[in-house]
Amino acid sequence: MPEALSPGSIIGILGGGQLGRMLALAAARLGLKSHIYSDEPDVPAFDVSAFSTVGSFADEASLGAFASSVDVVTCEFENVPARALEIAGNKAPVHPPAKAFAVAQDRLVEKDFMRALGIPVADYADVHDEQSLRDALAHVRLPAILKTRRFGYDGKGQALVRNEAEALAALTELRGQPALIERLVAFEREISVLVVRGQDGALKFYDPVENVHQNGILAVSRVPARIDAGCVLEARRIAGTVAEALGHVGVLCVEMFQREGEAPRGEASRLLVNEIAPRVHNSGHWTIDACLVSQFENHIRAIAGWPLGETARHSDAVMTNLIGADVERWRELACEEGVAVHLYGKAAARPGRKMGHFTRLLPKSS
Numbered sequence: 001m002p003e004a005l006s007p008g009s010i011i012g013i014l015g016g017g018q019l020g021r022m023l024a025l026a027a028a029r030l031g032l033k034s035h036i037y038s039d040e041p042d043v044p045a046f047d048v049s050a051f052s053t054v055g056s057f058a059d060e061a062s063l064g065a066f067a068s069s070v071d072v073v074t075c076e077f078e079n080v081p082a083r084a085l086e087i088a089g090n091k092a093p094v095h096p097p098a099k100a101f102a103v104a105q106d107r108l109v110e111k112d113f114m115r116a117l118g119i120p121v122a123d124y125a126d127v128h129d130e131q132s133l134r135d136a137l138a139h140v141r142l143p144a145i146l147k148t149r150r151f152g153y154d155g156k157g158q159a160l161v162r163n164e165a166e167a168l169a170a171l172t173e174l175r176g177q178p179a180l181i182e183r184l185v186a187f188e189r190e191i192s193v194l195v196v197r198g199q200d201g202a203l204k205f206y207d208p209v210e211n212v213h214q215n216g217i218l219a220v221s222r223v224p225a226r227i228d229a230g231c232v233l234e235a236r237r238i239a240g241t242v243a244e245a246l247g248h249v250g251v252l253c254v255e256m257f258q259r260e261g262e263a264p265r266g267e268a269s270r271l272l273v274n275e276i277a278p279r280v281h282n283s284g285h286w287t288i289d290a291c292l293v294s295q296f297e298n299h300i301r302a303i304a305g306w307p308l309g310e311t312a313r314h315s316d317a318v319m320t321n322l323i324g325a326d327v328e329r330w331r332e333l334a335c336e337e338g339v340a341v342h343l344y345g346k347a348a349a350r351p352g353r354k355m356g357h358f359t360r361l362l363p364k365s366s
């Protein structure tokens with residue numbers, strides 16, 4: 001077991017959004033302090049952290065000074081530049097490892113990585129110009145989704161294409177950004193698995209979550225997911241395999257589709273991996289209220305070299321995001337029995353912006 005950081009130590013967090021805020025709150029419960037590094041002022045995590053720096057992720061001097069002032073560095077968003085991790089890594093331990101970000105930041109690298117591990121993914125092909133798109137359409141069946149390789153999140157940088165003309169038009173829209181095309185999956189449900197891996201390689205899993213997206217953005221997560229015991233085991237096996245192959249330390253989220261129908265011949269289950277996030281994840285917010293130790297605390301425990309905490313669920317839960325003007329429901333939700341309201345302290349409720357969430361707890365069913 002590595003030397004655990006003592007209470008009073010400082011956790012450095014790259015990024016200052018709501019995930020950074022909830023990480024800082026969890027760190028505080030363990031007597032640890034947080035130092036947030038953000039390229040914007042007035043971010044949600046600044047309200048709850050002991051120290052903050054506003055600086056660009058390209059400002060090497062500022063990043064170096066930040067990393068020198070903390071005991072460990074982690075990230076709350078996945079598109080952190082590789083160079084920023086390298087600079088930080090010269091001054092302090094960085095968890096999760098750079099490899100986890102390199103894989104998660106590029107959808108093509110991510111899919112190749114899964115395939116090399118024998119983990120099923122939707123049929124896909126690299127698309128970088130018109131010719132490669134035509135070649136791709138020879139073996140990726142339509143309908144399909146054209147996705148940018150990098151900087152896509154919450155459904156951004158994606159287009160559904162039903163025929164070659166639509167695919168060519170979508171490619172033009174991308175203005176030369178490298179992309180991939182992947183087959184549209186007919187799925188019964190989307191699930192995600194949150195796994196936490198310690199510095200000593202210990203693995204713990206939260207129960208698989210069932211997710212509903214609206215306009216590409218997560219709307220609702222519920223546990224338990226309506227999947228059978230075999231599927232639960234297979235989902236965990238996949239998430240554990242990915243965490244180990246990355247040498248991950250901290251929380252990792254693996255998003256999967258459960259396909260319609262039967263498992264194809266030669267495959268262990270109906271699951272296909274969609275993507276991974278090398279960090280705490282929106283589909284794990286329910287763990288704050290329905291588990292003794294949340295995803296946020298377990299991430300902090302892992303990167304601080306502490307023993308991992310209990311991931312068992314004491315209640316069923318339904319987590320609903322408050323997006324844009326939904327946040328105005330806070331008054332009525334605050335009166336509801338069995339509901340925990342979480343608001344992120346963001347001033348402007350722009351459409352599509354995650355302003356908060358609420359978790360409804362229900363008696364444990366299974």
Ligand code: AMP
Pocket residue numbers: 122145152153154155156182183184185186190213216255274275
């Ligand atoms: P992503 O940014 O890749 O997670 O995509 C956002 C959402 O779009 C997913 O959670 C799915 O609801 C949907 N989606 C993405 N890729 C596919 C696919 N190949 N087939 C069906 N739905 C997809």
